[in-house]
Amino acid sequence: MKDMISSFTRGLCFGNKLGCVSRISFVIISLIFHFSPVFAQFNTDRLIAIGRSALYYEDYVLSIQYFNQAVIAKPYLYEPWFYRGIAKYYLDDYAGAENDCSEAIKRNPYVTNLYELRGLTRIQQEKFSEAIDDYTRALKYAPDNRGLWHNRVLCRMHDKQYDEALLELDTMQSRWSQYARAYVMRADVYMQMKDTVQALSALDKSIEIDPYDGQAWAARSIIYLSREEWDSAVVQLDRAIHLMPRHAGCYINRALARIHLNNLRGAMADYDMALDLEPNNFLGHYNRGLLRAQVGDDNRAITDFDFVLKLEPDNMLALFNRAVLLDKTGDLKAAIRDYSKVIDEFPNFWTGLEFRAACYRKLGMTKQAEADEFTVYKARLYKHLYGTQPRMDPSQIRKRSDADVEKYNQLVMEDEQEQEQEYENEYRGHVQNRRVEMDFQPMFALSYVPQQHEVNSRNPYDEQVEKANAQLKNRQFYISNTHTSLDDAQSAVYFQLIDTLSQGIENTSSTVSAANLLLQRAVAYSMLQNFEAAIEDLSTYLYIDSTSVLALWQRAVCQMRINRFQASQGTNVQLQNASVRGDLTHALELSPESPWLLYNLGTMAAFQQDYAVAVDYFTAALRHDPSFAEAYFNRGLCRLYLKQQQEAVLDLSKAGELGLYHAYSLIKKNNK
Template sequence: MRKILLLVLCFASLAFARAQYNIDRLIRVGQSALYYEDYVLSIQYFSRAIASKPYLYEPWLGRGEAKFRLDDYVGAEADCTEAIRLNPYVPVIYELRGLCRIKQNNFSGAIADYDKTIEYEPDNKNLWYNRVLCKLEDKDYDKASADLDVMMRRWPKYSQAFRLKAELCLQQKDTLQGSQYLDKSLELNPYDGEAWATRSMISLAKSEWKDAEQQLSKAIHLKPSMAGYYVNRALARYNINNLRGALADYDKAIELEPNNFLAHYNRGQLRVQVGDDNRAVEDFDFIIRLEPGNVMAIYNRALLRERIGNLRGAIADYSTLISQFPNFWVGLSNRARCYRRLGMTAKAELDEFRIFKAQNDKSNGYQPRWSKKKIRDVRKRSEINFDKYNQLVVDDKAEVDHEYENSYRGKVQNRHLDVEYMPMYQLSFIQYNNGVKSYVASDEIVDRFNKEMAEKSDATIHNASLPLQITCNPKSLDEETSKRYLVMIDSLSDMIQKSKDLRGDKGYLLKRAVAYCVTQNYYDAENDLSAYLQIDSTSVLAYWQRAVCLTMLRTFDASMGGKPMFSEQKAIDDLAKAISLDGNNAYLYYDRANLYAASKNYGKALADYDKAISIDGRLAEAYYNRGMVRVFAGNVEQGVADLSKAGELGLVDAYVAIKKYGNKKGK
C-alpha cells in the first residue's frame, strides 16, 4: 500500500508540474504574440491561462496590455485592477493602469497609481514626469510645481522638467519666468520638440508670427507626428500670408488626426479665401457631422451653399440657425434671398416682413467687407459671434500636446530600431501580402509538399487541407481567424497522437509547426520541427522554418531582458544546411542575409542578397534590404538605387527610406 501511495503521489506531482509548465508556456507564448503586435491572438492565450489559473497575476497583466494596445482602456484597466488585487507589489501594473486612466481622462486616478509606482521606483524620472503632467491636467498647479522643484534638484540636467516648469509659469501668466525656464530647457536639450512648441506658444501670444513659424518648424522636424504643431504653424503661416503653406499644414494635421476640429474648420475658411468653395463645403460638412450643433460651421456652410447654387441646402442651414436665434436678421435676409431665387416669393416676403417689423435703424442683410485687420483676426472655439463667421478658430486655451512616457517592460511602441529591414520569408498558411501585387511567392519544394499532403488529406482535420504558403511579414490575426488556427492545431495534435506511422504522417507534424508559427507559438513550433528533422534529416522546409523560429525566439528573449535560449549561429547553421540541400532557393539566401545584416556582417549579407537576386530578380525585399545594407556600409548611391528598384517592384516603404537616406548622398 505504501508503494502504491508513493506512485500515486509521484504521478500527481508530475501531472501538477506538467500543468504548471503548460500554463507558463501559455503565458510565454502570449507575451511573444504581444511583442510581435498580434494583440487579439495574445488575448486568446492570456484568456486561456486565466481560465486555467485565475489566481496568477501575469496573464491578467498581459491581457491588460493587449487590450491597451487595442484602445480598450476600460477593459485594460479592469484587468490591471485584478492583477493588482492578486499581487499588489508589482509596480509596472500600477504604471499601466495609470496610462489606461490617462486615456480616460481620469487624472486623479492616474496620480494615485503613479504615487504607488514611485514608492517602488523613486528614481524613475519618467514616472515623476507623467505624474506632473497629470497634475497639470488636474489643475493642481501647486503640487505640480512642488514635484518639478524636486525633479530639477534631483535631475539638474533633465531638460523636460524645466520645460514643464515653463509651461506651468505660462499657465499662471508668468511669461518672463516661463521664458527663463524654457531657455534653460533648450540649453540642456536643443532637440526637445515640445520645448520648441512651448516657445512658439509665447510667440503666438505676442503675434510674433515669423518667430512662431520658425519655432514650430523645429518642433515638427523633431516630432513630425504631432498634429497640433501643424495646426499652430498653419495659423502662423496664415498671418504672414503663406496661404499655400498653411493649407499644406492643415492637410498634414488631418492626415495625422482625421477628426481634428481646428484643422478642418480653418482649412474650410482658407479654402473660402482662395475660392475653393466646393471643397470648403466638404470641410464644413465634416465639422457639422462631428458637432451637429456648431452654429458657426452651419452659418459658413449656408453662405457657401448659397454661393455655389445649392439654395435648398442653404435654406435648410439658415432655418436651423433661425430656429435657435429668432432675431438673426442677417440669416432671415439671406434666406429670403434664397427663397426669391427659387421663385418662392410668399416665403421670401414673410421673412422680409419680419425684418422690416423688427429692425428700425439697421441696414438689412448688409455684410461688411473684410478689412486687412479683420482678415487676420481669430476667434475662440466656443465663441458664437456671427460677425466673426469668416475668422479662423483657435482653442479656448492654448496648450502644448504632450506625450506621456511609457517605461514599463515589453512596450511595443518603444521598440525603436535603428534599421528596419524587411522581415524573413517563412512558411505560413496565409498568402503573401505586402503590397507587391504582381509577385507570387512560390517554390518547387513547397508545391511538392502540398501535392503530397493533398493526396492524403483527412477531411476530419479542421483546415488540414490548407496548403503551405510562402509569406513575408504575415498580417496579425483577428479573433475568428486565431480561433480557427487554434482548432486546427488541436485537430492535428489529435491526429499525430493517434498515428501508428509517424514517419508516414510526418507531414502533419510540419503543418502543426507552421500553424504554431502563425499563432506566434514559436516554442512548440521549434519542438515540432526538431522532431520532424529526427524523422527526416534532409527536409529543406523544416530547416528553413526552424531557422525562422529560432530567430523569432531569440529576438523575443532579448526583448524581455533575458539571455536568449538559442544563438544566432544556430539559425544560420539551419539555413546553411537548407541551402546545401536546395541551392536554388532565393528565400533561403535572403533569410540568411537578413541574419548577417542584423549582426552588421555586411560583406556576407551583400553576398547572400546578390545570390537571392540572381535567382529571383523580382524579389523586392532583397533589393530593399540590400539597399539598406549598402547605405549603412557607406555606399549611399548604390543603396538608394536598390531602394528605388524595390519601390519600382511595389514596396512603398522603399520611398520612405529613400526620402530618409537619399539626402546623405555625397556627405
C-alpha cells in the same frame, strides 16, 4: 528526452528518404508524443512565455488567451494578470487593464511596474487622483525612478494641484538638475496659473540645458501666440518644426501666425503639411477651408468643409460656410439645404436669411425669397440689407467652443493653447516604438494565410511548397512574411486544428502520414505564435527526413522569431542565431535556387547589421526573382546604412513600383 533521442540515433541509421525508416516507425511515433504536449498540458511558465512572445509581436488578443490559461492554472501568480493587463492596455481596454493590475497587486504588492501600469490606465480614464496614489506607492519602492516623478507631476497638473506640482518639480530639479523636461513642465504649470513671465523664464532654462528639445520651443511659441506677438511666435515655431518635423500642431499654430503676418501662401503650405501628417485634424481643415475661400479656391474649400462636417455633423458654422461656398459655385439647391439647417437652429440669424433669400431669387422662387426678406426687414428697419459675404478678418479669432454663428468667417483656435506633455510610458516604447519606418521586411515562412501585400496580390510560388500542398486535403500552405493578429474566433480555429492533427498523429501507424501531420501542426503552432512547440514538431520531422527543405526553413524562421523576442529582453542569442543560419544554409544547399531562402539569409544578416553580406544575398535572390519587392526594399535599406544613397534610392523606388508604397515615403525622408 535528449538522452533518449541520442541513444536512438546512435543505434539506428536514419536515411534521407522516408522509405529507409519504416522499420523504426514505432520509435519515431514515440518521439512524436514526447515532443507534442497538448495545449492543456503546457506548464504555466511556458504559457506565460508564449503569451509574452505574442505580446511582443503585437498579437494582443491571442496573448490574452494564453494569459487566461495561465490565470486558470495558477491564479495565485501575479505575472499572468500583469501581462494580460499590458495586452488590454494596448487594445485600449483601460478599465480591464486596471482591473488586472489590481488583481496582480493583490498577489504581489511590492512590484513597482504594477503600480506604474495601473497609473497609466487610470490616466487614460482621467482618474488623475487615483493615478497619483499609484505613483506615490510606486515611489516608495523606487524613489529614484525619474519617470514616476515625471508622471505624478503631470497628474497633479491635470488635477489642478499646481502648488503640489511646483513643490515636486523643486524636488526633481534638486535631484536631476540637468533634466530639461522638468523646466518645461514647470513652465506649463505657470501657464495654467496665467504667469507667462515665470513660464518664459523656465523655458529659457530648459533650452539652455537642452537646445534640441522641440517641445520647449513649441511651448515658448504658445506664450507668444497668446500675446499676439506673431513674428516671435513664428521664430519659435520654425525652430520647433526643425526639431519636430512631424508634429502637426506646430504647423497649425505657425499657419495662424502667418495669416496675421499676411503670409497666406506660407499659411496654406503649413495647413497642407499639417493635414498630411494628421489627416483628421479639425482645425487644419476648418481654417484651410476659410483660407481657400478667401483666395477664391472655392471648390477645394468645399472639400475641406465636407470633411469638417464628417467629423462634426452638427457644426453649424462649418455648415454655413459650406452653404456660402455652394452658393458662390452655383449649387443653389444644396446651398439652400445648408442655409435652412442653420436657420432652423438659429432663427434670428439675419445673415443666413438674407443669403437664402438671394438663392431663392436666383432660382425664381420669389414667394420664399420675399418671406425671408420680410423677416429680416421687420428686424432691421433701420439698416440696409447687405448681400455680400464679409471677408475673413484675420484679426478676429474665435475659440473652438464659441458657437456664435455670426463668427462663421473667423479663424478657429483651441480653447486653451496648452503644451502637449507626454507621460513616461515604457510599455508604449517596448512595442509601438519598435515599429519604425526603417525596419526591414520580415522573413518569409509557411503560413495558412496567403501573403497580404499592400497592392501587389501575387501569390509567392515555390516548388517544394507545391509538392507539400499536393499531399494536403483540406488546407494548403502559403509563403508569407505578414502576420495578421488573430481574434478569438480565428485562434479557436487553429487550436481546433491542432487538436485534430494531434488525434490524427495518435491514430496513424504510418511514419509518412505522421510526418505530414507534424509539418501541418508545426505551421498551426506558428500561426498561434507558439514557436517552441512548432520547433519541437519540426525537429521530430527532421529526424524522419533530414533533407526536408520546408522543415529546415520553417524551423529557422520560428527560432529567429524567438531570438528577436529574447534579444529584446536582453538575452544573448548568438548561439541560437548560429542554429538559424545553419538551418537556412543547409536548406539552401538542398534548394540552391530558392529566392526565399536567399532572402531570409539576407534578412538575418541585415538584422545583425552585416549589411554588405545582406546585400549579396538579396542580390542573389533578385537574380532568381526579379520582381521580389521585399528583397529590393531590404537591399535598399542596407545600402542606406552603407551610405550608398544613389543605389538605395533605386532599390526603394523599385520596391515602391512593385507595391511596397511606403518605400516612397522613405525615399522622401532620406532625400530631406
